[in-house]
Amino acid sequence: MSLDKEAVGRIAHLARLGVDAGEFERYASNLSDILAFVEQLEQVDTEGVAPMAHPLDACQRLRPDEVTESDQRDQFQQIAPRVEAGLYLVPKVIE
Amino acid sequence: MFHKTISELAAGLRKKAYSSEELTHCFLERIERFDGQLNSLITLTAEQALDQARAADRRLSTGAAETLTGIPYLHKDIFCTQGVRTSCGSRMLDNFIAPYDATVSEKLKAAGAVMLGKTNMDEFAMGSSNETSFYGPVKNPWDPERVPGGSSGGSAAAVAARLAPLATGTDTGGSIRQPAALCGVTGIKPTYGRVSRYGMIAFASSLDQAGVFAASAADAAPLLQAMSGFDPRDSTSLERPLENYSAGLEQDLAGLTIGLPKEYFGEGLDAGVAAAVAAAVEEYRRLGAEIRDISLPNAALAVPAYYVVAPAECSSNLSRMDGVRFGYRCDDPRDLEDLYVRSRGEGFGPEVKRRILVGTYALSAGYYDAYYLKAQQVRRLIRDDFVRAFAEVDVILSPTAPAPAFRLGEKAGDPVSMYLSDIYTIAVNLAGLPALSLPAGFVDGLPVGLQLIGNYFAESRLLNVAHRYQQVSDWHRRLPAGFDA
Numbered sequence: 001m002s003l004d005k006e007a008v009g010r011i012a013h014l015a016r017l018g019v020d021a022g023e024f025e026r027y028a029s030n031l032s033d034i035l036a037f038v039e040q041l042e043q044v045d046t047e048g049v050a051p052m053a054h055p056l057d058a059c060q061r062l063r064p065d066e067v068t069e070s071d072q073r074d075q076f077q078q079i080a081p082r083v084e085a086g087l088y089l090v091p092k093v094i095e
Numbered sequence: 096m097f098h099k100t101i102s103e104l105a106a107g108l109r110k111k112a113y114s115s116e117e118l119t120h121c122f123l124e125r126i127e128r129f130d131g132q133l134n135s136l137i138t139l140t141a142e143q144a145l146d147q148a149r150a151a152d153r154r155l156s157t158g159a160a161e162t163l164t165g166i167p168y169l170h171k172d173i174f175c176t177q178g179v180r181t182s183c184g185s186r187m188l189d190n191f192i193a194p195y196d197a198t199v200s201e202k203l204k205a206a207g208a209v210m211l212g213k214t215n216m217d218e219f220a221m222g223s224s225n226e227t228s229f230y231g232p233v234k235n236p237w238d239p240e241r242v243p244g245g246s247s248g249g250s251a252a253a254v255a256a257r258l259a260p261l262a263t264g265t266d267t268g269g270s271i272r273q274p275a276a277l278c279g280v281t282g283i284k285p286t287y288g289r290v291s292r293y294g295m296i297a298f299a300s301s302l303d304q305a306g307v308f309a310a311s312a313a314d315a316a317p318l319l320q321a322m323s324g325f326d327p328r329d330s331t332s333l334e335r336p337l338e339n340y341s342a343g344l345e346q347d348l349a350g351l352t353i354g355l356p357k358e359y360f361g362e363g364l365d366a367g368v369a370a371a372v373a374a375a376v377e378e379y380r381r382l383g384a385e386i387r388d389i390s391l392p393n394a395a396l397a398v399p400a401y402y403v404v405a406p407a408e409c410s411s412n413l414s415r416m417d418g419v420r421f422g423y424r425c426d427d428p429r430d431l432e433d434l435y436v437r438s439r440g441e442g443f444g445p446e447v448k449r450r451i452l453v454g455t456y457a458l459s460a461g462y463y464d465a466y467y468l469k470a471q472q473v474r475r476l477i478r479d480d481f482v483r484a485f486a487e488v489d490v491i492l493s494p495t496a497p498a499p500a501f502r503l504g505e506k507a508g509d510p511v512s513m514y515l516s517d518i519y520t521i522a523v524n525l526a527g528l529p530a531l532s533l534p535a536g537f538v539d540g541l542p543v544g545l546q547l548i549g550n551y552f553a554e555s556r557l558l559n560v561a562h563r564y565q566q567v568s569d570w571h572r573r574l575p576a577g578f579d580a
Binding site for chain 2: 003008011012014015016017018019020023027030031033034035037038039040041042044046049050051052053054055056058060061063072075076078079080081082088090091092093
């Protein structure tokens with residue numbers, strides 16, 4: 001699979017990731033190399049092999065539905081770029 | 096004092112031969128003297144370290160001390176440390192003062208260990224050379240023109256130069272073992288699920304595992320001990336009793352079966368590395384081990400499977416860095432989309448962007464089955480190879496890296512060639528097994544690492560097998576020129 005500049009642009013948009021116009025070419029070439037490299041996997045017969053999510057096949061642990069965390073909003077918001085009255089500020093979303 | 100083992104240091108502290116404060120001063124002075132050459136630290140926490148040392152001295156005098164009480168260490172800058180910057184080697188988190196402690200940080204505080212500072216690393220642990228750090232590359236103390244390996248390059252270089260007797264690391268595809276090999280120190284990555292990932296900034300959650308750097312296996316044991324254990328705050332942490340890692344160190348190796356996987360000794364392996372590993376195999380034979388040739392038929396698929404699974408998981412994990420709640424935010428965003436796009440575009444470096452793009456592509460509509468699902472199936476085949484091998488042998492032995500440390504910049508422009516420097520370490524992460532790298536000689540003045548892979552939860556056995564070799568070799572005691580006084 002070889003990716004062109006337009007494909008890199010589409011993927012970067014999906015990832016909400018700014019890529020400079022001058023870098024599209026390099027990323028297209030890097031990504032194509034990486035995808036060509038991982039394409040060896042296609043040759044492997046994996047018919048009937050269960051995908052492996054956890055090395056020891058452990059399953060998700062459940063806990064009682066109880067509140068165990070205290071409210072630390074003020075502390076967590078101290079490191080936020082912009083907050084006001086306990087809210088995170090972002091540019092206006094709805095006109 | 097920097098030559099001493101952890102058990103010697105712990106004994107010295109108890110005998111009051113020196114205080115933890117004096118010991119801490121000794122290593123802080125070494126950092127001040129040498130780190131300008133190495134760049135192994137991102138943040139020095141001298142004041143806090145001296146406070147912790149004085150608290151440790153009080154605890155030592157009450158007799159309520161543990162092995163690590165008063166022992167200095169360096170902490171990889173991927174572990175959240177409350178009130179201390181936790182940058183993960185990235186501009187994105189350059190201003191991030193962690194509001195809480197990772198479980199590992201908490202446990203080491205509780206043990207009374209003294210944190211000297213936070214070590215340099217590849218950005219978000221993505222790299223094999225420490226060249227992707229926002230804070231600049233780390234230099235290998237054995238040759239400053241060469242890389243220390245990565246991603247835990249700062250921790251490895253610092254322990255090699257004895258700027259600290261111990262350091263933490265994390266290993267997603269070899270990030271402890273490969274730099275340990277390239278810097279000539281001992282590094283162990285335990286079984287997936289053994290050490291809590293809570294508060295350890297996530298790269299690829301199904302592969303990430305924390306571990307330890309030390310001068311020797313015997314020194315690594317108490318630090319790994321203090322970090323390990325079940326943690327309900329990590330959903331993949333395993334509930335299983337902890338062994339005493341120091342207790343089994345002296346076990347005799349007679350009757351031990353060591354497997355040599357033929358796939359790890361083929362094309363691409365440096366001849367000098369191969370010779371050093373062969374000599375170590377002979378030493379193990381003399382120590383009573385039985386050596387057997389084995390095969391891991393799917394070994395060649397490990398790196399390609401990894402470069403689907405790891406980027407896919409990273410693209411998902413790093414979506415939390417959005418310029419809203421913490422970390423870097425771009426100036427004057429036009430709208431919300433611009434805020435996300437530019438904060439991420441300006442905050443992340445090129446290798447992180449590459450992996451986010453690969454991962455986003457692999458997970459995008461229509462490609463999931465072809466890439467991620469396929470890679471997870473291949474992952475099971477790789478694990479099954481190990482399960483079969485461990486039915487025959489106790490430990491698997493191989494080189495850790497195909498060649499000694501490469502030059503700074505040598506592989507920086509070619510991602511795939513960089514990825515192949517982890518060719519012998521990656522399968523272990525895909526399978527979730529424990530593995531260790533220990534020094535096994537030199538090629539042209541550069542250290543060679545020997546990898547020992549164990550079955551699930553065989554950390555004790557790995558430390559034992561490494562320790563017995565270190566009793567009959569002195570590679571691990573050699574220091575790079577210029578750092579030995």
